[in-house]
Structure formats: C-alpha cells, structure tokens
Amino acid sequence: MGISYEDFLDREYEPLASDLRCRFSIEPAADMSWADAAGRVASESSNGTWAELDVEGSVTDLSATAYEIDESAGIVEVAYPEALFEPGSMPQILSCIAGNIMGMKAVDRIRLLDCEWPAAVVDAFPGPQYGSAVKSEILDAGDRPALATVPKPKVGLSSEQHAEVGYEAWVGGVDLLKDDENLTDQSFNPFEDRLTESLAQRDRAESETGERKSYLLNVTAPGGEMLERVDLAAEHGCEFVMVDVVTTGWAAVQQVRQRCERHGLAIHAHRAMHAAFDRVPSHGVSMRVIAQIARLCGVDHIHTGTADLGKLENEDTVGINEWLRSDRHGLSDVLPVASGGLHPGLVPELLDRLGEEIMIQAGGGIHGHPDGTRAGARALRGAVEATQDGRPLEAASAEYPELATAVDKWGTATPR
Ligand SMILES: O=C(O)[C@@](O)(COP(=O)(O)O)[C@H](O)[C@H](O)COP(=O)(O)O
Numbered sequence: 001m002g003i004s005y006e007d008f009l010d011r012e013y014e015p016l017a018s019d020l021r022c023r024f025s026i027e028p029a030a031d032m033s034w035a036d037a038a039g040r041v042a043s044e045s046s047n048g049t050w051a052e053l054d055v056e057g058s059v060t061d062l063s064a065t066a067y068e069i070d071e072s073a074g075i076v077e078v079a080y081p082e083a084l085f086e087p088g089s090m091p092q093i094l095s096c097i098a099g100n101i102m103g104m105k106a107v108d109r110i111r112l113l114d115c116e117w118p119a120a121v122v123d124a125f126p127g128p129q130y131g132s133a134v135k136s137e138i139l140d141a142g143d144r145p146a147l148a149t150v151p152k153p154k155v156g157l158s159s160e161q162h163a164e165v166g167y168e169a170w171v172g173g174v175d176l177l178k179d180d181e182n183l184t185d186q187s188f189n190p191f192e193d194r195l196t197e198s199l200a201q202r203d204r205a206e207s208e209t210g211e212r213k214s215y216l217l218n219v220t221a222p223g224g225e226m227l228e229r230v231d232l233a234a235e236h237g238c239e240f241v242m243v244d245v246v247t248t249g250w251a252a253v254q255q256v257r258q259r260c261e262r263h264g265l266a267i268h269a270h271r272a273m274h275a276a277f278d279r280v281p282s283h284g285v286s287m288r289v290i291a292q293i294a295r296l297c298g299v300d301h302i303h304t305g306t307a308d309l310g311k312l313e314n315e316d317t318v319g320i321n322e323w324l325r326s327d328r329h330g331l332s333d334v335l336p337v338a339s340g341g342l343h344p345g346l347v348p349e350l351l352d353r354l355g356e357e358i359m360i361q362a363g364g365g366i367h368g369h370p371d372g373t374r375a376g377a378r379a380l381r382g383a384v385e386a387t388q389d390g391r392p393l394e395a396a397s398a399e400y401p402e403l404a405t406a407v408d409k410w411g412t413a414t415p416r
C-alpha cells in the first residue's frame with residue numbers, strides 16, 4: 001500500500017484517548033494549501049516523507065493524523081498514536097513533535113503551542129517528587145511564597161563570599177540561596193567549596209533563625225559529571241539541586257531525576273535559553289510546552305515568568321502556572337518560580353497576578369538594596385508578609401524600615 005502526505009490528513013478522525021494531541025500554529029508557504037501543509041506536518045513528525053512509500057499495513061498504525069484545521073486562527077491539531085513513542089523517552093517524543101517539522105519549507109512558520117498528554121504517555125514518566133510540597137516538607141514556607149535569592153554579581157564571587165551573602169540573605173528572611181544559571185565549577189568559585197561553605201553558613205542561619213533554610217545548588221555539567229555533583233550535594237546534606245534544563249537537554253534532566261529519586265533531592269529547573277525556542281510568537285516551541293515537558297520529566301520548580309512585572313519577556317505566566325497546578329493523570333504539581341527584575345515594591349501586584357503558591361526569586365532586588373543583602377532580604381520578606389496581611393507596603397515600614405528604603409529606591413517600577 002502506498003502512503004503519501006495526503007494520507008496524514010483526515011478531518012473526520014476522532015482522536016483516541018491514548019493519542020498525544022498537539023496544537024500547532026502554522027503559516028503555510030505561499031504555494032502551499034492549508035490541507036497540504038497540515039498533512040506534511042503530521043507526516044514529517046511521525047513516519048512519512050516527501051516521496052510516496054510502499055508500506056505494510058501495520059506501519060500506518062504509527063502515522064499521525066492532522067484532524068483539525070482552523071485557517072482563521074492559523075491552527076492545526078495533530079493526533080499521534082501512543083505506539084509511535086518510546087515509553088518514557090522525552091528526547092524521542094520531541095524528535096517527533098518538535099523535530100524536522102520546525103525546518104520544513106512547506107511552512108514559513110510553525111509553533112508547537114500546546115499538548116494534551118494522555119495517561120498512556122504520562123504514565124511512563126515519573127513527574128515531580130515534591131512539587132509545591134517542598135515549601136512545607138523541606139522549608140518553613142507552607143503558608144506563603146517561598147523566597148529565594150541569587151548572589152549578584154552573577155559570577156565572580158569566591159566560594160566564601162558566596163556563602164557569606166547566603167548567610168546574610170537567610171538571616172534576613174529568605175528561604176533559599178540559589179546559584180546563577182552560569183555559575184557551575186569555575187576556578188574562582190569551585191563547586192565543592194561553594195557547596196560546603198554555603199551549607200555551613202546555612203546551618204548557622206538555621207540555628208539563629210529557627211527556620212529551615214536550603215540551597216539551590218547548580219549541578220549543570222556535561223553528562224556523568226552532573227550525576228556526580230548530584231551525589232555530592234546529597235552527601236553534604238543539601239536538599240535541592242538546580243539544573244539548566246534547556247541547555248543540558250531533557251535526556252540529562254531525566255537522568256538527574258532518576259538520581260534525585262535515590263537521594264530524595266528536589267529539582268529546581270532554570271530555563272536559560274528557553275527564549276531561543278519561545279520568544280518569536282509565530283515559531284518554535286511555546287514556554288507552555290516546555291513547562292509541560294519539565295513536569296513530566298520530574299522537576300519540582302520551574303521559572304515561568306513574572307506576569308510581565310519583571311525585566312524579562314514572559315509568555316502566559318498565569319496560564320502556564322495553572323497548567324502546572326492542574327491535575328494531569330496523577331502527576332505532582334510543579335512550583336512556579338517568578339524571577340527576573342523583581343524587588344519588594346513589585347510584590348503586591350505580583351501576588352495579585354500570580355497568587356501565593358509560587359517561589360519568588362530576587363537577586364538585584366535584594367543585593368542592590370542601599371543597606372545591603374540582609375536589609376534587602378528583610379524588605380522582601382516584609383513586603384510578602386504585609387501583602388498577605390492585606391496591608392499596603394507603607395503600613396509595614398515601622399516593622400520593616402528596610403522595606404521603606406527599598407520602596408523609596410525602586411518604587412513599584414518594572415526594571416528595564
Ligand atoms: O540572571 C538573572 O537574570 C536571574 O538570576 C534574575 O536575576 P535578578 O533577580 O537580579 O533579576 C534569573 O536568571 C532570571 O530571572 C531568569 O529568567 P526567567 O526567570 O525568566 O527564566
């Protein structure tokens with residue numbers, strides 16, 4: 001039997017419950033009809049190609065089907081049979097739904113907007129170990145946003161200086177010290193020194209504040225080295241690791257998840273490089289899909305933006321956060337992280353837009369405080385407490401004079 005592009009388009013097709021359904025926005029090339037473009041998307045992302053092929057019957061069971069075209073919205077819906085996928089392999093799935101089709105001449109633009117993941121596919125993935133439960137199981141932030149800070153400048157501090165900044169932030173009221181996405185094991189701040197020095201300061205801060213504190217340690221590294229760093233983190237008593245999930249790739253993220261299962265470590269996902277995939281609205285892979293992939297692969301927290309209050313472009317932070325909290329075939333939720341240009345003056349609007357079940361990360365917004373890190377941390381903590389109590393920030397300045405100083409300096413402006 002011969003198969004060609006036309007065989008991958010069927011508008012009568014009713015997707016099976018076990019199908020992975022993907023929503024694409026496309027711009028067919030000038031010489032291409034919507035039907036032809038849609039057939040090509042389904043074909044090239046499953047098991048077809050440009051030439052007519054003679055195939056045995058069962059081969060077509062693996063073929064995807066473009067089953068809906070909405071020309072006015074520019075949308076094509078494609079259903080993929082479960083059998084097309086290797087159970088539990090995110091790289092293989094992405095090589096289908098976000099592979100060669102991204103470069104096809106048949107379309108001028110194509111973007112993977114959203115996926116409906118069936119239990120048949122989800123069940124082969126571990127999902128998060130903790131999700132938002134980290135706030136109460138590992139930290140003492142069960143009833144408020146978790147607070148994190150990245151020492152700034154991003155890189156250049158020594159391990160000792162890094163840990164000292166951590167101590168100041170922890171005693172000021174922050175829950176988590178966090179490495180920056182580009183701080184790994186450089187000679188000026190070696191990984192293991194940073195780990196041991198920071199945890200020593202953490203223990204000191206915990207005994208002084210009576211609050212549990214922890215560290216988002218960046219273990220990002222090539223292949224096996226990353227797993228060794230995960231083991232080191234556990235060995236030294238750290239409860240979290242951080243991974244640059246996009247730059248390391250999902251195969252590595254899946255390996256880290258397996259290793260973290262063994263140690264009971266939670267995973268913080270930094271999304272550096274995501275904008276290379278999702279920033280151009282008409283092409284690429286949406287942040288919504290990147291967040292979905294991260295949840296299946298098992299991260300506990302992921303950066304999803306500041307609902308446009310911060311310094312970085314965001315796409316649908318509210319919608320993505322809702323998906324990360326929604327019930328998806330029994331997967332644990334993921335704690336969304338708001339970060340990038342945040343400071344105490346932005347907290348009321350941030351919590352109004354995103355709710356309290358988030359992590360707030362502030363680097364410049366704490367270490368840029370006129371009175372230093374500890375004052376910056378107190379200002380952020382004060383802003384959160386005042387907002388949760390329904391008090392305007394000004395009303396908290398008696399209790400938190402550091403907050404008044406921060407608001408004097410930055411107001412409620414969005415940094416650019
Ligand atoms: O390096 C930075 O810019 C940050 O450490 C924020 O620092 P500031 O708090 O000093 O701005 C984060 O990496 C970004 O927030 C990542 O972006 P996103 O959260 O959008 O993934």
Ligand SMILES: [Mg+2]
Pocket residue numbers: 150154180181
């Ligand atoms: Mg950073």
